[in-house]
Amino acid sequence: MKIGIFFGGQSREREISFAGGRTVYDNLNKSLFEAIPVFVDSLGNFILLNWEYIYKGTIRDFYPPVGALPASTHQFQIYIESLGELSHEEYESIINQVGKKISPDEFKHYFDFAFLTLHGPFGEDGNIQGLLEWYNIPYSGSGILSSAIGINKQVQKDLMRNAGFASPKTATFTRKEWLSTEYKGDLLEKLVHKIGLPFVIKAPNQGSSIGVSVLSEKDNERFVAAVNRSLFIQEVYASTWNEYSETQKVKFITTLADIREGIGLPIYANDQLIYHPEDLFNYLNTTKAEKTVLMNVNGEESVLLESFIPGKEFSCIVVQDENGKPIALPPTEIIKGTDLFDYRSKYLPGMSRKVTPINIPDAHIEKIRTECCRLFEQLQFNVYARIDGFVNSLGEVFLNDPNTTSGMLPSSFFFHQAAEIGLNPSQFLTYIIRTSIAERIKTGKANIRLQKSLDALDANILALQTASTEKIRAAVIMGGFSSERHISVESGRNIYEKLSSSVKYQPIPVFLTGNEQQHELYVMPINIMLKDNADDIREKVHAPNEKHPVIKRIVAEAKGITSKYVGNAIEYPQAIGYEELAEMVDVVFIALHGRPGEDGAVQTELERVGLPYNGSGVESSRITINKYETNRLLRQHGISVANHTLVYKNEWQANQEGLIKKIESEFNYPIIAKPADDGCSSAVKKIKNRQELIAFAQMMFRETPEFLSGPVQVLSLKRNEEFPQKSYFLIEDLITANGAKHFLEVTGGLLTKLDDQGNLVYEVFEPSETLAVGEVLSLEEKFLAGEGQNITPARYAKDKEASKIISAQVRETLKKAAQILQVEGYARIDAFVRIYENNRAETIIIEVNSLPGMTPATCIFHQTALNGYKPYHFIDAILDFGMKKRALSNG
Template structure:
């Protein structure tokens, strides 16, 4: 079957949709389905996307193409709507760079079935469902009417009230009433009297906690800010704007243009004096539509220079209503409900969301480690059953089909409040969608197959092509049965993930991605293995799929500990697995097992080779490689000697400098020196390294605790944190360094100090990350293929872990923009690649690697490449930019992984014969 995957879209959740579409594309069983990627841009155009763009980190990394964009002084990335009113030819030209424009009537020629990974308006509201019905294309999920209900929170509330189901009390405020002061000064007081405090203020047609605020006090200014946020509006006063530095103004505009945290673009800008209690001023109003963030920056500066007191900004895709609810104090949960083989709702085990903030916001939902997800919710079995039955009842009430995600609260007095049902759940690898399906034994590939089959049945029941769909279901059933009985010899690959470093969560993301790429192939049979323990003792565990798909490394470790303590599976899980037994036996074929500890010797019996998906220590330091070589197990990445050097940034810099390569001035700063005389320690560093300089661990990967130190207070705070004796962070130093929520900061006995690499008068200056792949030529000599480097754009002072590895977070341009002239750009690129190749030769890098560097291009064309660090086991998350680079070289992610594994085998064979 040809499966059209619709992803991207017009909503504010388009980046999560883009990442989810990639997950579906990768995890569809290739023996049953042929994926057809249909990218929906933010103008609503359908694009048959060239495969290499599927693996970009964000939509803005490839679309609109750089060639279609006006120059941006501050390198601000945009969506296509920020290019203004485009002609037909301009739209066609932009699309032609990434794929082929598809008209709606062409869709039936491209696909047998549409899998909808779209979110929010334009994806979950019934619009595209109606179009597909018109075209006669069966599609996933709910039909037109339940989708329309599923997107409208006000309609949901009214239906729940009408059917007597518990829901928090609410009021609706219209934008019109707000704008024209139809609600007076006593409105907030009235709300508090009727609904109590806190108040939850929501945008009623958005998902993923966008446009939501919690008002804790009866504060008119805070209430106004919350209403503006829900309407996707922002007001800035002259005093606020002029108090910002130029860099802060750019950051303000960047944040406002962000569709997740800001209000997005285009905006209608209104200048003048705001009337009391009203959003718009009554006199001297000038309205301007602004599309591009650079234009917005210039507009704000000019408006305040010309005497405006305030500028009010309103998104052109904002809301016309605000939903105001009573706050529910309780335990938050999320539950996926699917249809069973008979078409009846079956609630999967509800997951409790344990968070550090009161609101489960966008970042907490999609970044691993920010919120803990406990499945099932920690309640007695009968109470969990009550939640499940309530969710199944809501599923029926709204007429949902195939699947839905229902969120709610369980209060201290035992009440269940359901709200915000979603007819399309987030489809990232560890989202609730796959996480809960894994608890009945289905991996992502198997679950997607089941949903396609169930969707065909739902569409047939709705009267869409009943005869044709019946035949289609029969053919799919036969293919699934044949797939289950296949007996193919596949290469067993142990994918080792996790670890105990500050990058353990990213390692799990990498490992899962490798597992999923290999499991959808005909060549490999991956075995998920989790590593935990300490530097003194590495503990290995074979994971069942439900444990592998826990939210993060800490959750996986906790499940392992429970299993080792002899805890039986939760009785509710046993019940649900029995209820889903027919589904599991049909699509998975075997029951779930418990995590099992294994020795390295047992690993060699389980696997033919190993893919190490660990980052930092252990994994990149050579210790694990020593154990694998003892057993003759081929592995990915560099050998023992090279790994032991590249894990140490100080030693790496030293070797590169000795070889004549450019690196930052550097030295180690030791805990013993600091403890002996802190003042002398600080003065010594300040004498050698003028502020600002870079401080970072010498033996951890990537961006863990990498900080730009700008003054003595930050230096003291950094030392206090990295040299601390207790595991918990010290609050005061953490505040000085502006550490984010749940940001990891390792404990070390020494750290690396480097001069800050700056532009130094260069005509072009950019940070790049370049990947490479090695192989053996016909003579058995090592051949190094260096890919086109990616230009990395940091929103903060240094690139964060999230920006490097997580979908929708990082901003990377591949290939890097060294120059606007294509010939000159390629000349510079070739020089950069030559330096990266030299780095690989000096350090004896093998397999593959990622090298980070700064590039200066002088006015006269001279190129300077300053190496930052080398990663011998680079992150392999779905969004990492190494996949963007390999795509340019013609390798799909699977082909790249396959070549890495093949090199490992060839190296082991070579070692045996020598």
């Protein structure tokens, strides 16, 4: 069955939709479905997307394509609507660079079923559902009516109140009323009198907590800012703008243009229409007006206010069984770092914590489930829904945000809760498709054709259950105990999911914890693998093997669903040794970053028990984990690296002042300080002065894991930022242009193969240009969907031929570095490139990652796509090399 996956869209949630569409594309069972990517751009065009663009980090990385971008002094990223009014031919030309435009009447020629991962307006409001019904295309999720209800928060409130659901006090007012109110303090007084403090201010037609604020005190300035945020209005005062530095102005415009956190573009600036961020920058620089009111062209027409509900916040996925009966999966408690579960908290690991089931009495959990099922039926939802709410200490349940579409990132509630009843992401997506077809049959439209389609799918699902196909058993080891353990889990889950939907591999998730002296290995059930982060997983594998009573009941209720899709699933974590692992699997994918994994320790154990694995061997791994030794070896062989030195804890404690003076005599601020023997980006800091150097050393050499408040402030460390404790760290020169005509940071991936004679052959991919928001590239920018900016291939020169010449030089240096270090399997090499006259390039190596991040958004997948590898095929090539290398060593 051909599945058209609709992703992107016109709403402010298009980046999450884009990332969710990629998840669905990768996880559809390849024995049952063929995935067809249908990218919906922000103007509403349907584009049959060339598959390689699915693996870009963000929409703005590929669309509009680089060749269509106008000159931008400050290199602002834009969506296509910021190109302004273009002709039909110009739009067609842009679309043809990334795929093929298709019209709704052509859908039936390309796919049999539409899987909707679109969010917000035009995606989950009944618009696309109606369009698909018009053209007789079955689609996932709820129908037209329930989708329209699901998007409109005001209509929801009225219907819920009439049906007897507990509800907070509410109030509304229009944009027109707001703009015509001279003194906003009077309105605030009325609202405080009507609904009390604190209260929540919402944009009624948005999802993902976009345009949502909490007002906790009677503060007129904050009230105005919060309401403007919900209406997507921003006020800019010339006196403030003119005090900004150039960097601050660029940051302001970048944030404002971000559709997740800012008001987005195009905008009206005092009634003048502005499309591009660069034009807005210039307008604010030249306007004579003291106050400029910026209003998004698609702002909200009203604001919804609700009294704040004290209590625990939760989210609950409700699904239907084959008889149409709703079943509420175990509700998840959301533990936030702030009052608001905002966009970043929802989608960035570590920003919040998910606890499933919610930690309250069983009777209260069942009350949540009952109310969620009742609301699901009351609003006539179908197939599945995500319902959010609060529960107070008395067990009173307040449901406040029913959604007909859930986020579909690998760690979303959608998959997280389905895993509690034993469904892995691939199986859950099959369930969604099957149940959606059954629901569309009930509408009486093309029902005989749909029934035949359903019967065929059921037969194929049954055949999969009874098939005895022998698959390669692949352990995916994730976690670890380094500062990169959370990213390792993201990588491991991605590898597991790519393999689980394949016809070749049977993946087995394995969590590694313990310490350098003693590795602890646990085979995990799917529900534990999909916990929030590595620390949550470690807690669960160490806990007694007993399911929560509520989860036991839900598993029993859902037996009619799971029995159809799940084979022999692992139910409880199982502690094993490397010897037992060798009996269970045929090959290992090490998805660990930093220590252990990239230091040769795990490789040593796997070689001892005779298991093939991915990546470099023991000796190469031991070298590349050590940044100092890597630099020394590369410099010895004529490769450019930064000037560097090690700072040891015992020397620092014995003579801090003398050591600082020695460093300052050898290096000029700013310098780079980072762990010398850990993975990438953790605790990498640009040190601008002596105070920051001392703070960095204090943090690195601290005696306990707890952060030190003084250094945290000096280094501006973020909440939940990882900062390891070490006995030494690395200092190196900050690499600069040094007179080059062009200077950029790149990261390049490579893959090794064996030729017919068993010789090692390197395939070095086109590097990506990486642009950091802050002073150094963060973990989030490197690996997380919707974060960071990577341009693949890197922009070495405007002239294509010149760019090819430069790229060849860079890739040759990366290859030479890999050969010197005896890298095998695959790797990622980070570097700076200086480009001089006559297209001469100098490549300065920063670090080599022998087990690079393999999260869905990492740019190594952008690079492999240019060479024709989909992520699964790249992973398959990595494993295939490991197995062939082992076979050769066995003779």
